[in-house]
Amino acid sequence: MSLANYSTDEAKPSNWLGVTHRDCRKCGELKPFEEFAKQDRCKFGRRPYCKACEYAKRQTTEFKVWFKEWRASPEQLAKAVAYRKSSIRKASLAAYAQTDAFKETQKRYLRRIPEKKRIWTSMYSGRVRRSTPPWANQKYIKLFYEIAQLETKATGRKVEVDHIYPLNGKDVCGLHCEHNLQLLFKSDNSRKCNRVQ
Ligand SMILES: [Zn+2]
16 A cells, blocks of 8 residues: 555544554655654654664764754753653652662672772771871870770760861861861761861
8 A cells, every 4th residue: 555645634543544554754665663663743653764764863973963962952951850850750760670670780789889898998097097197196096986985885876086187188188196086976977078177
């Protein structure tokens, strides 16, 4: 059956009965519907260009340049932000969380945590070592850590030894010595986060 026989009514789904193919507007070939991406407002609910032609177009430099600009346009950025906050996005993330692919990724991530912790600890102890001046009083320093443990037991809240001037501060770096130490609750210390207060 030639597609030229269709009237303008062919956009109506009721007139698709028995129709399984459409022609591609680019390559002109008559192909089955599966070869076209779905789109409601188009003829037969399919896009006018076949998947092969659309794929070829996406590979061209002109398209890539245009797409990059289009995606960075204010309207598209606003749309992207709105989508990220939308309930549709949340629902799709929730659905993704139930898939095997996600569980596999999560497992892989959790397996890497002990490794990360080990690296972080060794980096931290190295930084402490490099920040300790020769005149630092190790007895006083040890006392701080012992008091922190006792305070934790006494108050029931985790008490930590904090560097008043952080060892890796942004503008100024402190020393690991008795004059630069103070006791803080863990919650307060996390909030302080490498800043001088
Ligand atoms: Zn085509």
